[in-house]
């Protein structure tokens with residue numbers, strides 16, 4: 001498992017996509033109050049409760065870096081949001097190291113006590129390398145029934161993989177990928193559609209639970225009405241998922257200077273679920289580099305089963321209550337459209 005964890009952490013980390021935990025001195029009374037109060041929310045019940053001390057730390061670091069901090073904290077820590085709230089479009093940046101910015105953008109509303117967070121996404125498939133092929137995660141290949149046929153072995157042509165199994169270096173075969181033709185259909189549906197729906201399924205099922213419903217709307221598949229799409233475009237909050245065919249590239253949820261296509265098409269479900277956290281304005285919590293100071297080691301500070309720390313398990317309960325709390329506390333910073 002060590003190799004596996006190492007490979008995944010390596011794939012996830014990138015110096016500009018990592019804010020990591022901040023110093024504990026940033027934790028103020030307000031953040032401790034919030035960490036205590038969030039325990040009353042439906043999305044924090046049972047396995048989703050998390051560790052109160054760690055939650056205060058995550059909230060403090062996130063707030064410190066959020067350019068909407070002042071607006072968020074204008075609302076009292078114990079503010080009772082109405083159980084039904086009209087949709088608002090929330091947008092901002094998470095800053096870190098004083099030079100990089102991570103943009104977040106989503107729609108948030110509430111209906112009968114249940115929060116709903118919607119992200120509109122547009123996929124851009126790899127254009128430069130293997131433009132007529134598509135790498136897909138092995139778990140998707142298995143779902144499509146081609147895990148033991150097309151994807152069982154590798155076919156090479158002129159020294160590169162033309163079809164089949166792509167070893168990404170993960171110790172589990174299930175966390176590697178498979179290359180098929182871009183226009184190939186399985187069960188009557190083209191593979192690009194299967195891949196987009198795979199992302200949707202993984203994100204919606206993983207991030208939704210009691211008190212929080214997450215919706216992932218795919219622009220390519222016309223999942224938004226033209227009127228809705230106009231609103232997202234006007235606010236510039238569409239998540240552009242720009243894919244590459246470089247299996248060793250480090251995943252970053254958005255393009256940046258020098259990295260215009262930052263997501264490998266065959267990324268496994270753990271990484272997809274983690275990257276979604278960034279588009280709704282959550283930071284990385286896991287430490288970078290060798291010998292990080294002890295306060296940066298998220299696992300040892302209570303974050304062992306948090307998706308933004310380094311928990312890659314299949315359990316839904318890794319979306320701890322602190323995450324929907326942070327995401328929904330921005331409600332009043334949003335604009336109605």
Ligand SMILES: [Zn+2]
Pocket residue numbers: 012017274275278283284
């Ligand atoms: Zn990350």
